Amino acid sequence: MGDLLEEDLEFRGGTLQLSAENVQIGNVDRSDNTIRLPQINPSVLSGADSLSSSGSFADARTDGQPNNTTNTEEGAHTVYPRYDVPFDKENIKDFFTFRKGVVENAIQDCITALLFPEDGEYLGSWLLTEITLWDNEKERIVLLTSRLVMTIKYDFIAMKQLDFKKTYLDDLDTIVIGELVYPPSSLVPERNLRGVRLMWNKGEALPLKTVWNPFSQDVPFLTFASHPIYWHKDGGVEERATFDMEIFAQKLQRAIECMPASACCIHHSPIVIQSYLGITSLLHNKTSMGFFKVRGKFSF
Incomplete structure (x- = not known):
């Protein structure tokens, strides 16, 4: 198992090198197209290894070709993460947010009602x-x-705000961008999906009272992925951008870099979701209970 984990980390290191231009990479073995990473301190709640980047953000996807494998001019072997398209075309139409104008009106409502001049310049x-x-x-x-x-x-049915939370960029100490993964001993199926995690726990482990309380409001991080509609919108890049985590992550990184004396570190590494059995979450996510949609004769 140790050998398999080591090989897996080497593979992820080869993928992540492209997203961190300022990282000094170790030896490159051209025979098996792997890139061996130097020793890097682990990041709590992220992957086993992480690459810091204060430079430009790299989107690992290819439009419409998630399984694409390409070669750079230097001959390096680049492997992009696989994406599993959530839901099908008919099922996605049950989402209220799939209806024309719903998302745009909701966002404008939130901007008007919740943003104030002291909240800073609106970025997206x-x-x-x-x-x-x-x-x-x-x-x-x-x-x-x-x-x-x-x-x-x-x-999105009654078209009203239910709750909101503000997370100040000054409080962030770590941002992790990468593939969503589970611990090696987890029985939960792989997501095959990328995400971004915003953290303000200063590298400390979560207390047990938070870990074992599903209603806890003291979780010191936020994790986002693209909305399912992203994969089903027929419009161009501009229309799909509203549902795209990668665009959000790019603008978030730029906002952090523009802050004077920001202590926030940006890593490109796997994001570990600490779920081992996950029966409840699998049922919740399979039935899309966290989304507003038509469910037979009911809508909720």
């Missing part, structure tokens, strides 16, 4: 999937300003 808005500590997927509007990230729970 998205409809993303929040993944909770207990691996439950939730539909959330996300607003980004030069000072904060606002996460909003919104009722």
Whole structure:
């Protein structure tokens, strides 16, 4: 098992090198196209190894070709993560947010009602999937300003705000961008999905009272992935950008880099979701309980 884990980390290191231009990479073995990483301190709640980057952000995806494998001019072997398309075309139409104008109106409502001049310069808005500590997927509007990230729970049926949370960029100490993975001993199927995690726990492990309480409000991180609609929108890149985690992560990184004396570190590494059995979360996510949609004769 140790050998398999080591090989897996080497593979991820080869993938992640492209997302961190300023990282000094060790030896490159051209025979098996792997890149061996130097010793790097682990990041709590992220992957086993992580690559810091204060430079430009690299989107690992290829538009419409998630399994694509390409060669750079230097001959390095680049392997992009695989993406499993959530839901099918007919099922996605049951989502209220799939209806024309719903998301745009909801976002404008939130901007008007919740953002104030003291919140900083408005930088962008998205409809993303929040993944909770207990691996439950939730539909959330996300607003980004030069000072904060606002996460909003919104009722897309009644078209009203239900709850919101402000996370100030000054409080962030780590941002992790990478593939969502589970611990080696987990029985939960792989997600084959990328995400971004915003952390303000200063590298400390979560207390047990938080880990074992599914209703805890003291979780010191936020994890986002692209909304399922991203894979089903027929429009161009601009229309799909509203549901795209990668675009959000890019703008978030730029906002952090523009902050004077920011102590936030940006890593490109796997994001570990601490779920081992996950029966409850699998049922929750399979039935999309965290999303507003038509369910037979009912809508909730």
